[in-house]
Amino acid sequence: MKNLIFALALIISGNVLAADSQYQLGVNGLACPFCVYGLEKQLSKLPGVKQIETDVKQGEVRLLVKEGVVLTEPLAREAVKKSGFSLRSFKKLNAGE
Amino acid sequence: MLKLQGLTFCFLMLNGFMAWAAPMTFNTALPVADDEFLMRFQSFVRQSGNDPSTLDRDLKVKAFVTVLGYGVSSKLALFGVLPYLDKEMRLSVNNQRWQRNTNGLGDLTLFGRYTVYQQNQLGQTFRIAPLVGVKVPTGEDQETDALGELPQPFQLGTGSWDFFAGMVSTYQTLDYQFDTQLSYRINTEANNFEAGNEARWNMSLQYRLWPSSIQHGFLYAVMESNLIYRYQNRINGYDDPNSGGLSLLLAPGIQYVTKRWIVETVVQRPVVQNLYGVALENDYTFWASVRFNF
Numbered sequence: 191m192k193n194l195i196f197a198l199a200l201i202i203s204g205n206v207l208a209a210d211s212q213y214q215l216g217v218n219g220l221a222c223p224f225c226v227y228g229l230e231k232q233l234s235k236l237p238g239v240k241q242i243e244t245d246v247k248q249g250e251v252r253l254l255v256k257e258g259v260v261l262t263e264p265l266a267r268e269a270v271k272k273s274g275f276s277l278r279s280f281k282k283l284n285a286g287e
Numbered sequence: 288m289l290k291l292q293g294l295t296f297c298f299l300m301l302n303g304f305m306a307w308a309a310p311m312t313f314n315t316a317l318p319v320a321d322d323e324f325l326m327r328f329q330s331f332v333r334q335s336g337n338d339p340s341t342l343d344r345d346l347k348v349k350a351f352v353t354v355l356g357y358g359v360s361s362k363l364a365l366f367g368v369l370p371y372l373d374k375e376m377r378l379s380v381n382n383q384r385w386q387r388n389t390n391g392l393g394d395l396t397l398f399g400r401y402t403v404y405q406q407n408q409l410g411q412t413f414r415i416a417p418l419v420g421v422k423v424p425t426g427e428d429q430e431t432d433a434l435g436e437l438p439q440p441f442q443l444g445t446g447s448w449d450f451f452a453g454m455v456s457t458y459q460t461l462d463y464q465f466d467t468q469l470s471y472r473i474n475t476e477a478n479n480f481e482a483g484n485e486a487r488w489n490m491s492l493q494y495r496l497w498p499s500s501i502q503h504g505f506l507y508a509v510m511e512s513n514l515i516y517r518y519q520n521r522i523n524g525y526d527d528p529n530s531g532g533l534s535l536l537l538a539p540g541i542q543y544v545t546k547r548w549i550v551e552t553v554v555q556r557p558v559v560q561n562l563y564g565v566a567l568e569n570d571y572t573f574w575a576s577v578r579f580n581f
Binding site: 249271275 | 402545
């Protein structure tokens with residue numbers, strides 16, 4: 191019985207992880223590591239954001255957002271603007287992207 | 288000793304210490320994000336010993352400067368700068384060598400910077416930001432030692448409220464960064480002494496030497512220049528003929544930049560010093576600093 195419950199828990203948690211959504215933001219104006227902190231600080235304040243990865247060279251930020259939370263482009267644009275940069279593109283990634 | 292009042296210790300005044308970001312000896316127009324804090328700890332040693340007068344003056348100023356910046360919005364940033372100073376002066380009067388020292392907190396500087404223009408593109412940004420500030424007379428300005436009251440330029444604080452304004456511009460790419468700043472400083476009178484006003488034109492070029500990965504940070508080679516014109520000081524309402532003049536300083540340095548901190552060092556040396564009278568010339572200034580954001 192215990193094994194069955196554990197297996198169920200694993201399946202459920204796996205589903206939760208799989209349900210998190212990923213977004214890719216293109217950010218203009220980013221040209222050095224020190225500026226990344228201010229951008230990530232603003233993005234981390236967005237609801238549901240669990241993880242942020244920034245590629246300075248490509249001017250891209252990947253956000254992992256909690257299941258059930260939808261990140262909208264205006265929200266992302268405002269956060270990027272608050273850090274002093276400009277949103278170039280906004281895309282919700284499909285699983286595996 | 289009264290004669291000292293009429294002499295200028297030209298590089299005694301702190302300058303460039305308000306810098307917080309990319310350039311080391313002045314400011315930048317790069318953004319401070321909304322609700323972001325910046326902290327900078329900067330130290331420098333300034334040696335001035337090339338004395339054209341017969342006093343054989345030798346002046347060393349050591350400073351530890353704390354800078355706190357805050358982003359009120361993505362365009363408006365406020366800064367506070369507080370130096371701790373240690374000054375030592377040696378000079379010969381009547382064939383006797385004298386030494387005078389003082390140390391303690393200097394004057395507090397507060398200033399704001401507002402971005403009026405920005406153009407962001409992939410991997411590059413261009414910005415223009417005026418700045419305006421005030422130096423508050425928080426440092427001791429009537430200190431005495433065994434020889435009497437210290438000369439006004441040698442005091443920790445000026446005792447005066449001084450004002451400055453300028454414009455800084457930055458163009459930054461992934462490979463290099465160029466900053467330039469024009470500024471003008473108006474000094475007011477206190478204790479019958481008024482330091483001459485000051486006009487500056489600063490430039491900085493930073494070139495990325497190594498590598499592109501953010502995990503490892505960026506290593507920049509830096510070259511900065513400071514063209515400074517100081518008007519003559521006024522003592523008891525009269526111009527001091529041994530003060531003020533034109534200086535051009537060059538400062539090669541190196542800077543390592545990560546996401547959370549920057550460490551940097553630079554040596555600033557004069558290449559031109561056309562000073563009035565027997566104003567004391569600067570030999571070099573060695574700077575080192577570390578900055579954090581949070």
